[in-house]
Amino acid sequence: MKSVFITLLLLASQTAGAVDFNRDIRPILSNKCFACHGFDEHERKADLRLDTREGAFQDLGGYAAIVPGDLENSEAWYRIVTDDEDDLMPPPKFHKPLTDGEKDLIRQWIEAGAEYRTHWSYAPLIRDEEIKAESSLIDHFVRAGLEKANLDPVGPADRVTLARRLYFDLLGLPAPVESIEAFRADESPDAYEKLVDRLLADKAFGERLAVYWLDLVRYADSIGYHSDNPMEVSAYRDYVISAFNRNLPYDRFTIEQLAGDLLPDATLEQKIASGYNRLLQTTQEGGAQANEYKAIYAADRVRNASTVWLGSTIGCAQCHDHKFDPFTARDFYAFAAFFADITEKAVGKRVANLKLPTEEEQAEIDRLKSEVKTTAIGQVLARDAALSQAVEEGAAQWGVAMREQAKQALLAIERSAKPTAFTSTGGQKFKLLEDRSLLAEGGNPDQADYRVTLKEEGTFKAVRLEVKMHESFPKGLSRGNGNFVLTHFRVKKGGQILPIETAKATFEQNGWPVAGAIDPSEETGWAVSGQTEEAANQEAIFVLREPVTLAAGEELTVEMQHRSKHGRHNIGRFRLGLTDDTAPNPPAGAEGLTPELLSLLGKEPKERTAEESKKLRDHYLATTPLLAPARAAHEKVVASLAKLEAGLRTMLIAESMDEPRMTRLLHRGDWMDTTGEVVEPALPAFLPKDSDLPADRRGTRLDLANWIVGDSNPLTARAFVNRVWMLFFGEGISRNVEDLGGQGEPPTHPELLDQLAIQFREDGWDVKRLIKGMLMSETYRRSSVVSPELLEKDPLNELYGRQGRWRISAEFVRDTALTLGGLLEDEVGGVSVKPYQPAGYWQHLNFPKREWKHDTGGKLYRRGLYTFWSRSFLHPAMMAFDAPSREECTSRRSRSNIPQQALVMLNDPAFVEAARKFGERIAAVEGNEEEKISMGMKLATGRTATADEIGALRSVYEWQRAEYTKNPGAALEFLSVGEAPAAETTEVAEAAAWAQVGRTILNAYETTARN
Amino acid sequence: MNSDFSTQVSRRAFLNNATVGLGAAALTHQLFAEAGLEQRWAGAVQPHHVARAKRVIFLCMAGGPSHLETLDYKPELAKMDGKPMPASFTDGQPIAQLQGKALTCMGPQHGFSRHGESGQMISDVLPNIAKLADDIAIVKSMSTMQINHDPAHTFMNTGTQISGRPCMGSWINYGLGSESEDLPGFVVLTSVGGGQSQPIAARQWHSGFLPSRFQGVQFHSKGDPVLYVGNPGGVSRDAQRKVVDGVNALNRFRNGSVANPEIETKIAQYEMAFKMQASVPELVDLSGEPKHVLDMYGAVPGDGSFASNCLLARRLAERGVRFIHLYHRGWDHHSAVKSGVEKTAALVDRGSWALVEDLKQRDMLKDTLVVWGGEFGRTPMAQGTGRDHHIKGFSIWMAGGGIKGGLSYGATDEMGYNAVENGVSVHDFHATMLHLLGIDHHRFSYPFQGLDVRLTGVEKSRVVKELLA
Helix, strand or coil, rough: CCHHHHHHHHHHHHHHCCCHHHHHHHHHHHHHHHHHHCCCCCCCCCCCCCCCCCHHHHHCCCCEEECCCCCEEEEHHHHHHHCCCCCCCCCHHHHHHCHHHHHHHHHCCCHCCCCCCCCCCCCCCCCCCCCCCCHHHHHHHHHHHHHHHCCCCCCCCHHHHHHHHHHHHHHHCCCCCHHHHHHHHHCCCCEEEEEEEHHHHHHHHHHHHHHHHHHCCCCCCHHHHECCCEEECHHHHHHHHHHHHHHHCHHHHHHHHHHHHHHHCCHHHHHHHHHHHHHEEEEECCCCCCCHHHHHHHHHHHHHHHHHHHHHCCCHHCCCCCCCCHHHHHHHHHHHCCCCEEEECEEECCCCEEECHHHHHHHHHHHHHHHEEECCCCHHHHHHHHCCCCHHHHHHHHHHHHHHHHHHHHHHHHCCEEEEEEEEEECEEEECCCCEEEEEEEECCEEEEEEECCCEEEEEEEEEEECCCCCCCCCECEEEEECCCEEEEEEECCEEEEEEEEECCCCCCCEECCHHHCCCCCCHHHHHHCCCCCCEEEEEEEEEEEEEEEEECCCEEEEEECCCCCCCEEEEEEEEECCCCCCCCCCCCCCCHHHHHHHHHCCCCCCCCCHHHHHHHHHHHHHHHHHHHHHHHHHHHHHHHHHHHHCCCCEEECCCCCCCCCCCCCCCCCCCCCCCCCCCCCCCCCCCCCCCCCCCCCCCHHHHHHCCCCCCCCHHHHHHHHHHHHHHHHHCCCCCCCCCCCCCCCCCHHCCCCCCCCHHHHHHCHHHHHHHHHHCCCCEEEEECCCCCHHHCCCCCCCCCCHHHHHHHHHHHHHHHHHHCCCCCCCCCCCCEECCCCCCCEEEEEECCCCCCCCCHHHHHHHHEEECCCCCCCCHHHHHHCCCCHHHCCCCCCCCCCHHHHHHHCCHHHHHHHHHHHHHHHCCCCCHHHHHHHHHHHHHHHCCCCCCHHHHHHHHHHHHHHHHCCCCCHHHHHHHCCCCCCCCCCCCCHHHHHHHHHHHHHCCHHEEECC | CHHCCCCCCHHHHHHHHCCCCCHHHHHHHHHHHHCCCCCCCCCCCCCCCCCCEEEEEEEECCCCCCHCCCCCCCEEEEEEECCECCCHHHHCCCCCCCCCCCCCCCCCCCCHHHHHHHCCCEEECHHHHHHCCCCEEEEEEEEECCCHHHHHHHHHCCCCCCCCCHHHHHHHHHHHHCCCCCCCCCEEEEECCCCCCCCCCCCCCCCCCCCHHHCCCCECCCCCCCCCCCCCCCCCCHHHHHHHHHHHHHHHHHHHHHCHHHHHHHHHHHHHHHHHHHHHHHHHCCHHCCCCHHHHHCCCCCCCHHHHHHHHHHHHHCCCEEEEEEEEECCCCCCHHHHHHHHHHHHHHHHHHHHHHHHHCCCCCHEEEEECCCCCEEEEEEEECCCCCCCCCCCEEEECCCCCCCCCEEECCCCCCCCEEEEEEEEHHHHHEEEEEEEEHHHHHHECCCEEEEEECCCCCCCCCEECC
């Protein structure tokens, strides 16, 4: 079978002009027929499938859709050419009629025998041994294509263009004048190769390729949905840069991203790589349904991984079998199941699960950790015998001294009532403490009304109010100045006020008796001079006119109003009780002890268990003034450690759960339908495999990754090579670089793509070698200026008779401006940075509301790929130049040419700042105006300016200088855009005019054009 | 490269062939992706039939307005107030924040009255919109697929919850092109004020896989009205002109030697940008509007309010902008739905009315489609004093541009829960809107990921003919 296939392949390549199934016929059938006569059996009409030979040729009851070599008897042909609207295919209402050209191709194909072939990208990769000897595979195939079309390619590009091309393609940066000059002057035969090698070894190479890879894997610094909160994954970005710079083989690169955490003895790098699995969009939206988002995330991962590595649209099989490729819905869910082990919250904050201290930070952590141990109280006591003895004695005395107080305090708790509901106005909240007291927290308004509900069975004469201090108060009994004014104290049952006869308190501030709390006036109230040093707990008893009886379940409501004109005089902590007492008790001591400790203190020492004794001792150690200095020293170390750890760089990585989430086949993708069968991880059924998944355990992400880079998988190498080709030639060999499937594009040079893919694999997935092979070709080195003949005969450059030309990517536009301005900080990696961004651009983000606060210093001048990537509101300058939001995989950015780009380059402070610094460089050039201008042009374009260009720029210079001479204030204002200080000068008009020249050159198309 | 593709080829003719020809996907893709586009986009389709509307103004009531307090009168629900919600309505239904809670009916919190000759029932909190009763068609049987704000907006705008798809404003500009020489064809305005605000992301006006030129351009009420439209400090308009002239001169000289249509486009875009620098500030400056007009809208120049944005929308419409999307946030009434709806309604009622009335007076309503509605509605069940998100039935209204006025279309059940009569899905709404614009939604697609992707998706959807005048 295989040999037959190869023979056919060779035959096809030998018979130029013959109809080729994959190139000519499959796209027609896929686009016009497969939706109803293809893979998806649920959508299949008339039980006819045209995607397989068997289906097309089968006997339909005395006739067949296609009879090889027999047009007359092929029902499909009749249906295609008939005038009968009822019989016509595709049906007119489908709005996809066949063109005459397509009909003709189908006619030729049937007449020639209606030969079917495996779709090109699913066919195995087979080396063509004869071609291996050739110096450049690329030139071999490209030349053949041009010769066949009888077209001449354009000549090679000049060295300036070549150098700029290499710099933009390999580094994403403009070529420095010195490099261009050196390259021009180098007459050695390998001058070009040396330059290629040097750039491939430059650390900016990894940054350049990362920009593309990050689009594929949808890397971003924010979660995407709804509140779009930040998430920390920048270390993954740095991993990608480093991987390309280290030339990590593509198979390792693949495995580490999909399953780095599952590798035996995974290194830190590999764990970081596994962060790939956390890059998807997630949500924190309140009310979002966990199950729905689990389904959304599963689908997201299938879409991304299959597009990134396979160039496949398995994601399209979420609701039904794929219509154009042999993927089934089961394949989709089985693929999703590989990722079901990843620990994550469906809805909620993405909490980083890996800390990344620098070496210095790690040393400091180690030091602090050891200091935490040595400063621990136990260690301190072990070292200091005298202190230890004093503490032991103190503890014993304390135990005795506290016993009586503890009993009283416990009694006080027992006779209080546990509130069942409590509210306050003005933003306050209450915390119910263990001793049944309520502690005010939250806002502290000027005035506040408290309402507390008590449920206690029995008959009671009075209500007790204990007002208590707390360690959280600066002093006294309130969170304000320590004093309070209780203007009203009311008791209600069933909405009825129970009149209060009298009130008594343990202490009353002069002029502020507790009686003031039961009269109707808001001018009067109970206060206690709590702001004085001698502040103490106080108690008041409010005696009811009639005793109140509460049956089971009945409630009493106590209202405590603080409506004094003295602001923030609100009781900070209090406890209520129902009682028959008619006078207040002196407040019990033993504050700060939990009921448990109080009862332990009340016990005879010998009755305490060892554990109970330890509890008491621990409390003593934690509170005794004897150890206050030691405790403070220890806490300081603990706080330093916590602060250091909180500020560490972190990373979200994949973490595998023991029990993976259950993956069900969802009918029509409906997450609420729980009737679908449970599926286990499995590889797409129709694609070849080196071996089956192990039967004795569940398939893992590692298994998936190994299959992706396995020998028999025909897609991975094709997909990657095709995309790399696009980076250096402008278009893929198969021009739809996203989808190599049935709805994609047949390759313009199928043999070339296959041979490159095979070579890449056999070279050990060596990315730099693959790239170098492309760069060394004659095809790469051609001029991009098109000849009239090529423009006419090959307008889309499908034969590569010339190089491509395009505007560089958003990040590189920024990098180019910063380079020309001499501002670029070329540090590699680090957490994402925030350059200038218009104020208020984030105003529509919420939960929480936030402001973009731009960085300062060097961080303002980092390369574009380090800019904080917000999915909801991507930096507007990046967006204008087609940077994607990275919500989904982007395998090819559009390259638009829109007015917003002009607005950004003319007016964004980052570009204005770069332009004026560029102007300074131009002004600093030694020589006359023309020489300065000429150098400015050279810095930006690498070439010598023409007289016309110099003339135009001189006119800009002279006009601006005249204007700014008239208005030096404006010159100063212009020269202070951005934070980089302007060079000192007394000639501000001249400086501003040169800045305008810099701005003009920066904005010229050529400056950001790769030719 | 394709950037050499000559602009002399009639793009429209080419596309019409290309979309039915071999390799269409690649050709269209490359064409749009890169250079050689004329400055003003003429549109990818010839109208499939006579268009009734030339432009759309979408007043997005973001957060999910309660249909039960605005457009859908439910006397039976009032009778059920405080009683348990019959389980037959809610079993197995997606629920947002009320998941796992007891479900109790809450009667309508505001009264409704009959208005106009048509006698449409409209809530008393919308007294001005009520005056439009005979101009608007109220669709009371809307339903959507997404129950949380962000995905629901995405669904309403793009027809799918999957990110990265173009929104309707982009689709329409792609299809019909721009009528403006110096303004973008798709403008987004977001009003300030209105209390609690759900976030709203730029993805709601993103062009997705369509070229960036079809992206919505957000206008701001503070700072530069369009990002970067203001000159840098110390640069006068004349100085800017001189720089643009210099840039264009360099580009022209260069193009003389390399003949790259991309450079020609660049020159045109710099001219367009320079024009925008003047036209945008002029456009957003409402101070030249007569007092009676400002009063009619209740607009105060520069306040960024919904009313001011409505007036701005009219000015944009006059200048040929194809799709104008106004967002007013603040309809997310999980609590205090009574006072909340009253407050938010008061912020949008007058501006909405004034816009329709003003368009009518200028004879522009006949070809301007105005849409008023949110991403979903709210539950008949109480969530404390508020209502939760609800997707099975809600209401919007439309006016102008070929819409039959004075009409109530479709209905929810007596509880206002399910759309039970003449249901209208989001895709049906899109199909109807496109129809009014002269586009057959079946025939309006863009090749992406091997599919001919439509705004209306793959499921069956229909033009709601009953709404057409």
